[in-house]
Amino acid sequence: MYASEESWREVDAYFADTLVAEDAALAEARASGARTTLPRGEVSPVQGGLLSLLCRTAGATRVLEFGTLAGYSTIWMARAVGEGGRVTTLELTEQNAAIARANLERAGVADRVEILLGPAAGTAQRLIEAGTEPYDFVFIDADKPSNPVYLRAALALTRPGSLIVIDNVVRNGAVTDPDTTDDRVRGVRQALADIAANPDLEATALQTVGVKGWDGFTLIRRRA
Template sequence: MSAKLWTDVDAYVVDKLMPADAVMEASLRANAAGGLPAIDVSPAQGKLLHLLVRMSGARRVLEIGTLGGYSTIWMARALPANGELVTLEFEPVHAAVAKGNIETAGLSGKVDIRVGKAADLLPVLAAENQTPFDFIFIDADKPSNPIYLDWALKLSRPGTVIVCDNVIRDGAVIRANSGDANVDGARSAFDFFASHPQVTATAIQTVGAKGYDGFAIGILG
């Protein structure tokens, strides 16, 4: 199985199941023009997040790691008219590009972009005493996964879905002493889900345009 085959199959999936989308294509162009790294979820993965938000019946979504807002748009589109998505981004330049993309998508009324270190912003969210989040997507710096997952649990309710991206790392997740902080962060996600009896979880390995990786998915309660 070659990376080219994975990419070709991804292209087939997109061609068959995902009609051309000028807004999403424009957002990727804006990301590139803004100098953002091309580490967005793939179109097929973005639509998977969209479907997971819809299937969970989520009204409030938390995203940790906005980048240029590509995944943000996919999830915000899945929300009902009264839905809300709060997304946290450390880099002001990334947040500015995301803001433009979200405005172009006509979703500014549903998306609240907060700029700063997520470890600092998450306690602020908790202190606001808002309704718990129904769906949480974590796709930020991997070494901080334990912090993000701990706060995700605090900001959840029974039934909340938590998705953590990039947990397979080309299979390196099985290496206990890899010396790679990103791999350690992926392993910490599995440790988190395994150590909380109130969370039921699994993982999906993915191959495609983004290489070999995967999502950990858990539900509270």
């Protein structure tokens, strides 16, 4: 029986080598994550492939991302929406945005990506107030205590049928602790409670193991 973290990483590498076409631009973007404010915070190659497939399956041409970092997941989604598509990604720091811009240029998708700088909650609120055209797909992968705020913004910026994905919802199993004092876990739990209480949403969650350890995604579809 294979249950070690080393085995998880080996399986992830096998799936990535066998199924996921990570080219030089993606590999360099992933490596450049070490220079961001959250080293190794980007999704794995296999997870990037999942985001791409979800975007394509949803027929997404407009994507909103909370949390840019080095732009690794941004590249996956920008390629998925195609030349006529658009990705808006929200990033707090210029340090990360500068790294992401270089990676987007290298990947050939800079013309379809807009990086908006500043606290994501405020930026999202300005998009709402501006009456921004609804997004087809939203990826939430920023500071976890703000997940409930980002979810509310995502609901205001999408339409029936849109898909929302929240990353890092397992937290090494800590998500099951109702008495947690970890604000990151509390943010995840509140967002999940808000999803469960909203009859206009349908959702599920997937646990993942691999190079990113033990974590997972929540996938949400708007019914109305």
